[in-house]
Amino acid sequence: MTVNGIDDVLLVHGGTPLEGEIRVRGAKNLVPKAMVAALLGSGPSRLRNVPDIRDVRVVRGLLQLHGVTVRPGEEPGELVLDPSHVESANVADIDAHAGSSRIPILLCGPLLHRLGHAFIPGLGGCDIGGRPVDFHFEVLRQFGATIEKRDDGQYLTAPQRLRGTKIRLPYPSVGATEQVLLTAVLAEGVTELSNAAVEPEIEDLICVLQKMGAIIAMDTDRTIRVTGVDKLGGYNHQALSDRLEAASWASAALATEGNIYVRGAQQRTMMTFLNTYRKVGGAFEIDDEGIRFWHPGGQLKSIALETDVHPGFQTDWQQPLVVALTQATGLSIVHETVYESRLGFTSALNQMGAHIQLYRECLGGSDCRFGQRNFLHSAVVSGPTKLQGADLVIPDLRGGFSYLIAALAAQGTSRVHGIDLINRGYENFMEKLVELGAKVELPGGALV
Numbered sequence: 001m002t003v004n005g006i007d008d009v010l011l012v013h014g015g016t017p018l019e020g021e022i023r024v025r026g027a028k029n030l031v032p033k034a035m036v037a038a039l040l041g042s043g044p045s046r047l048r049n050v051p052d053i054r055d056v057r058v059v060r061g062l063l064q065l066h067g068v069t070v071r072p073g074e075e076p077g078e079l080v081l082d083p084s085h086v087e088s089a090n091v092a093d094i095d096a097h098a099g100s101s102r103i104p105i106l107l108c109g110p111l112l113h114r115l116g117h118a119f120i121p122g123l124g125g126c127d128i129g130g131r132p133v134d135f136h137f138e139v140l141r142q143f144g145a146t147i148e149k150r151d152d153g154q155y156l157t158a159p160q161r162l163r164g165t166k167i168r169l170p171y172p173s174v175g176a177t178e179q180v181l182l183t184a185v186l187a188e189g190v191t192e193l194s195n196a197a198v199e200p201e202i203e204d205l206i207c208v209l210q211k212m213g214a215i216i217a218m219d220t221d222r223t224i225r226v227t228g229v230d231k232l233g234g235y236n237h238q239a240l241s242d243r244l245e246a247a248s249w250a251s252a253a254l255a256t257e258g259n260i261y262v263r264g265a266q267q268r269t270m271m272t273f274l275n276t277y278r279k280v281g282g283a284f285e286i287d288d289e290g291i292r293f294w295h296p297g298g299q300l301k302s303i304a305l306e307t308d309v310h311p312g313f314q315t316d317w318q319q320p321l322v323v324a325l326t327q328a329t330g331l332s333i334v335h336e337t338v339y340e341s342r343l344g345f346t347s348a349l350n351q352m353g354a355h356i357q358l359y360r361e362c363l364g365g366s367d368c369r370f371g372q373r374n375f376l377h378s379a380v381v382s383g384p385t386k387l388q389g390a391d392l393v394i395p396d397l398r399g400g401f402s403y404l405i406a407a408l409a410a411q412g413t414s415r416v417h418g419i420d421l422i423n424r425g426y427e428n429f430m431e432k433l434v435e436l437g438a439k440v441e442l443p444g445g446a447l448v
């Protein structure tokens with residue numbers, strides 16, 4: 001594997017606890033959506049705390065193709081997005097963005113409002129399940145859009161102004177909820193969405209839209225009501241920080257017996273993770289600027305863990321924490337209920353010496369959509385096990401970070417292939433590793 005002609009591999013010499021301080025910035029799962037929201041405004045928007053990750057670069061390119069001017073603002077990490085010239089956009093090169101991320105589908109509503117038509121190329125994102133987008137197209141149809149599937153993507157049109165509607169999602173999908181929000185705000189009349197996702201990144205997107213002039217009410221029962229308005233302005237917003245990246249570093253501290261202060265980590269968005277971390281035996285201390293995570297010594301404890309929609313245990317926290325669970329005493333149970341194929345990454349951990357057995361049954365509590373359907377979506381992790389360095393090929397974003405953690409916790413040297421994928425959602429991760437004292441090398445002995 002090469003990226004720009006350079007071997008896409010990192011040598012990791014394990015066995016050193018990660019110690020020090022790193023900073024997380026705006027959330028990968030909020031910032032690109034807030035950038036898309038800027039398309040809805042009649043004037044420029046300012047987004048602060050933007051991380052330098054590939055998913056942000058992809059959306060920036062997509063918006064520029066559609067005529068949005070995107071430029072750095074006055075402070076570091078600030079973007080100014082001006083959608084004044086969207087009507088004259090030239091989107092001939094949009095195919096270049098096929099397979100790049102999941103965000104293009106969220107352009108549907110804004111483009112239908114602005115142009116009356118949209119073209120959405122094939123989507124990317126992590127290969128952790130089928131990841132259909134049927135809910136998205138169904139809700140767009142309900143708003144009044146027509147959708148035509150062609151070989152190169154989906155063509156959408158809105159013959160008239162989109163109309164508010166009443167929608168119930170079959171599952172509280174994050175993306176489909178965002179699709180409804182970004183479409184309903186400028187639709188005619190009221191939209192009522194039930195069984196909505198209520199992740200903190202969705203609340204933050206609602207804050208962005210409200211700043212633009214939208215009228216959105218959230219009930220306690222997963223119902224969101226949007227009263228459409230005729231026009232929205234720009235926004236000025238500080239993006240919520242990345243609770244998923246923060247939890248990855250917390251898991252790294254635990255698995256390597258280290259101590260990491262994560263500047264930017266927020267208690268409010270990480271409560272469920274923090275409870276689980278404490279049950280496993282991890283220690284943390286919260287202050288106004290961030291959270292310190294560390295291994296307090298002694299044995300870690302096995303737990304039963306089930307991923308779920310918010311406020312449950314977020315699925316993107318699962319893979320990094322599983323590496324720490326290989327170091328806990330006894331049998332841990334992990335039931336993945338959000339993605340049917342998010343445990344495949346464990347086979348490489350077994351090659352390193354872990355004992356993780358996968359099951360088709362729903363283990364550890366409730367039945368989920370994947371029970372009795374032949375998906376290996378439950379795991380039993382027995383520990384503690386000593387890990388040995390190995391040759392690892394990164395399968396997906398969080399799986400990739402998990403392999404880095406495993407390699408850092410292992411004895412000996414690992415070659416981790418495909419590391420560029422991690423740049424999709426972790427800002428400057430190699431520099432951060434070095435700051436934390438990790439012994440990592442690029443091929444040929446180059447220092448990171």
Ligand SMILES: CC(=O)N[C@H]1[C@@H](OP(=O)(O)OP(=O)(O)OC[C@H]2O[C@@H](n3ccc(=O)[nH]c3=O)[C@H](O)[C@@H]2O)O[C@H](CO)[C@@H](O)[C@@H]1O
Nearest residue numbers: 029131132133134135136171173174175176315316338339
């Ligand atoms: C860029 C981004 O924000 N990604 C996040 C987002 O992904 P994303 O928005 O893609 O995830 P969803 O919440 O939509 O998916 C949840 C489940 O719903 C299913 N589904 C979804 C849509 C649909 O039309 N049909 C359907 O069946 C999916 O296959 C999956 O099983 O939320 C996930 C759940 O918190 C996170 O893991 C991802 O990190």
Ligand SMILES: C=C(OP(=O)(O)O)C(=O)O
Nearest residue numbers: 102125126316397398425
């Ligand atoms: C699954 C993830 O992201 P995406 O939806 O962008 O693939 C993730 O961030 O772990």
